[in-house]
Amino acid sequence: MSATAKKTAPLPADILAxxxxxxxxxxTAYTTPVARLTDPHCDIVLVGDSLGMVLHGMESTLGVTMEMMILHGAAVKRGLSRAMMVVDMPFGSYEESPSQALRNAARILRETGAAAVKLEGGVEMEETIRFLTRRSIPVMAHIGLTPQAINTLGGYKVQGRGEDRARVLDDARAVARAGAFSVVLEKVPATLADEITAELPIPTIGIGASAGCDGQILVVDDMLGLFTAFKPKFAKRYAELGETADAAIAAYAAEVRARSFPAPEHVFGEEAQGAKP
Known part of the structure; x- marks a missing residue:
C-alpha cells in the first residue's frame, strides 16, 4: 500500500500490533490545515502540549491548559481521516490522582474525538496508567526527557546516562507493565533506546533517541523550519518555511510601500450589470 493510499485510521491495538x-x-499538529497535510503520511498525529511554545509563545509547556488542548485537538481532528490522533494531557491534569486523570482523559477523548491520550512519567505514573487503561482509556506513555518536569530535571538535558540509566529502564518497564500501548522515548542515549526497544513488548517512538525505535516523532514546526526560537539537535529540518515566509512577507511589504500592489489585475473595475463578481 502506498503512503497516500486511502485507509481507515488505526486504533491503539493496531499500533501495538x-x-x-x-x-x-x-x-505533531495543532491546526486543521496542518492536520490535513500530515494525515496522508502519518500513522499517528499528536496534538502535543508543545503548542504552548510553538503557537502561543510560552517559555515551556507548563502553562498549557485543558481548554487549549481540547480546542486544538478538535481542530486537528477535523483535518484527519487516516491517521490516529493522540492528545497530550497538560501539566496538572493527571498528577493529583488516578481519578483526576480519568476525569480529564475522558473529557479529552469525548470533546476532541481522540483515540488516546499521552501523559508523561514512568514509575510514578504506573498506577495512574493502569487505572486508565483498565477503564477503556488508551494511554501513550512518555519517558526520558519529560518537558513538564524540566524544573526538577534541571532543564532540557539528556536522560539515562551513567547511573541514571537504571531509572529510565525502570520507567520503561513500569509503563509497559501498566498497559500503555506505546511509549515515547525523548532525549535518551541511542544504546539505551535500543535496549528498551528490544525488551519492551510495546512500540517505542523516538525523539532524540535511536533509529532502532519502532517509530519516530518530531514537532512539525521544527521539521518544517517554522519554529526558530531554538533548534534541538534531534530536530532535522526538512524545509525552511520560516525563511520562505519571511522573504514573502518582506516582498509584500515592499510592494505595498511602493504602491505596486495591488496591481491592476488585483482590483475591480466598473462592470456591466449581471457580470460575474
Missing amino acids: RKGGLPLVCL
Whole structure:
C-alpha cells in the first residue's frame, strides 16, 4: 500500500500490533490545515502540549491548559481521516490522582474525538496508567526527557546516562507493565533506546533517541523550519518555511510601500450589470 493510499485510521491495538514491524511515522499538529497535510503520511498525529511554545509563545509547556488542548485537538481532528490522533494531557491534569486523570482523559477523548491520550512519567505514573487503561482509556506513555518536569530535571538535558540509566529502564518497564500501548522515548542515549526497544513488548517512538525505535516523532514546526526560537539537535529540518515566509512577507511589504500592489489585475473595475463578481 502506498503512503497516500486511502485507509481507515488505526486504533491503539493496531499500533501495538506494529511492534517490530514497519516503523511508525508520527508528527505533531495543532491546526486543521496542518492536520490535513500530515494525515496522508502519518500513522499517528499528536496534538502535543508543545503548542504552548510553538503557537502561543510560552517559555515551556507548563502553562498549557485543558481548554487549549481540547480546542486544538478538535481542530486537528477535523483535518484527519487516516491517521490516529493522540492528545497530550497538560501539566496538572493527571498528577493529583488516578481519578483526576480519568476525569480529564475522558473529557479529552469525548470533546476532541481522540483515540488516546499521552501523559508523561514512568514509575510514578504506573498506577495512574493502569487505572486508565483498565477503564477503556488508551494511554501513550512518555519517558526520558519529560518537558513538564524540566524544573526538577534541571532543564532540557539528556536522560539515562551513567547511573541514571537504571531509572529510565525502570520507567520503561513500569509503563509497559501498566498497559500503555506505546511509549515515547525523548532525549535518551541511542544504546539505551535500543535496549528498551528490544525488551519492551510495546512500540517505542523516538525523539532524540535511536533509529532502532519502532517509530519516530518530531514537532512539525521544527521539521518544517517554522519554529526558530531554538533548534534541538534531534530536530532535522526538512524545509525552511520560516525563511520562505519571511522573504514573502518582506516582498509584500515592499510592494505595498511602493504602491505596486495591488496591481491592476488585483482590483475591480466598473462592470456591466449581471457580470460575474
